[in-house]
Structures are given as structure tokens and as C-alpha cells.
Amino acid sequence: MTEKTEKQGTSGAGWVLGAATIAMGLIAGVFYVFACAIMPALARSDDRVYVEVMRNINDVIQNPVFFLSFMGALLLTAASAWQVRGRPYRVWVWAGLGAYALAFFVTVAFNIPLNDDLASTADVADVGAARERFEDAWVGWNVVRAGLSTVGVGCLVRALVLCGAVQRRASS
Numbered sequence: 001m002t003e004k005t006e007k008q009g010t011s012g013a014g015w016v017l018g019a020a021t022i023a024m025g026l027i028a029g030v031f032y033v034f035a036c037a038i039m040p041a042l043a044r045s046d047d048r049v050y051v052e053v054m055r056n057i058n059d060v061i062q063n064p065v066f067f068l069s070f071m072g073a074l075l076l077t078a079a080s081a082w083q084v085r086g087r088p089y090r091v092w093v094w095a096g097l098g099a100y101a102l103a104f105f106v107t108v109a110f111n112i113p114l115n116d117d118l119a120s121t122a123d124v125a126d127v128g129a130a131r132e133r134f135e136d137a138w139v140g141w142n143v144v145r146a147g148l149s150t151v152g153v154g155c156l157v158r159a160l161v162l163c164g165a166v167q168r169r170a171s172s
Contacts, residue, residue, distance in 0.1 A: 014160070016076060017159055019072075020096075021153065021157060023068075023072040023077075024100055024149060024152050026073075027069050030066075031103070031142055031145050032146050034146070039138075039142065047130075051127045058118070077093065077152075080156075087166065089166070090159075092156070095152075096152040096155030096159065099151040100152035102148045103145040103146075103149040106141055106144050110138075111138060114134050114141070118133075118134045
């Protein structure tokens with residue numbers, strides 16, 4: 001590979017890695033805001049308000065902008081991991097991918113089924129029981145996915161820093 005080709009390859013990989021970092025950062029921020037503000041605020045509400053607001057949140061979050069970030073973080077990080085194979089910072093990209101893949105799994109395996117269960121509670125008189133089944137489990141799993149996605153962002157940021165160092169050395 002020529003020096004010019006190497007530099008262009010590193011630059012293209014840097015753009016994908018940067019986009020992956022942004023997407024993952026956005027999702028980590030969503031999970032963080034739920035952990036630090038939304039769920040503690042809702043915990044102060046009565047059962048009917050709690051269930052109604054969570055149902056509304058679960059409805060409105062299913063939109064193209066959220067899905068672009070949620071899926072984009074996984075797909076862009078996977079693409080970046082492929083692009084940086086053989087580069088010294090690849091381990092950081094793979095670690096970020098692993099952390100986010102686990103957060104993605106937690107969302108799909110635990111948080112979404114809890115959301116679906118809450119949405120299927122038809123009897124208004126049963127909102128207290130629905131909240132009881134939902135709240136502690138959902139909050140706990142959200143903290144797990146917030147932590148994992150934050151670790152993932154940290155790994156991708158480290159990879160970006162190292163990618164920049166490689167690019168600077170290649171241009172010197």
C-alpha cells in the first residue's frame with residue numbers, strides 16, 4: 001500500500017469511526033438521561049401517571065431519528081471494526097463494539113419486553129401491579145445498558161485519538 005493510499009484509508013476509517021462515536025454517544029446519552037432524570041422523576045408519580053407516561057415514551061421513542069442512532073451505533077461501529085483491522089487501535093473499536101452489542105442485547109432482551117408487557121396492561125385497575133412488575137427491573141436494566149454504552153463511547157473516543165495520532169504520523 002502506498003503512503004497516499006494508507007493515508008486515505010486511515011482518513012475514511014476515521015470518518016466512519018467518528019460517525020459511530022457520535023451515534024453511540026447519542027444513545028448512551030438517552031440511556032443516561034433516563035437513569036438520572038426521567039425515571040427518578042417518574043418514581044414520584046402515582047401508578048396511573050407512571051404507566052401512562054412510560055407508555056407514551058415507549059410510543060414516541062419508536063421513530064426514525066431514534067432508530068437511526070440506535071441501529072447506526074451498532075452498524076457503524078461494526079463497519080469501523082472491519083475498516084480498522086490491522087491498525088494499532090483496532091482493539092479499542094472492537095471493545096466499543098462489544099460493549100455496545102451487549103447494551104443492544106440488554107435493550108432487546110429485557111427493556112423492550114418489559115415495555116411490551118406494560119403496554120399490554122389493559123385494565124386500569126391493574127396499573128399498580130403493572131408498575132410493580134415493570135419499574136425496578138426496567139430501571140436496573142437501563143443502568144446496565146447506560147454503563148455499557150458509556151464504556152463503548154469511551155473505547156471509541158480512545159480509538160479516535162489513536163487514529164488521529166496515526167494520521168498525524170502518516171502526514172509527517
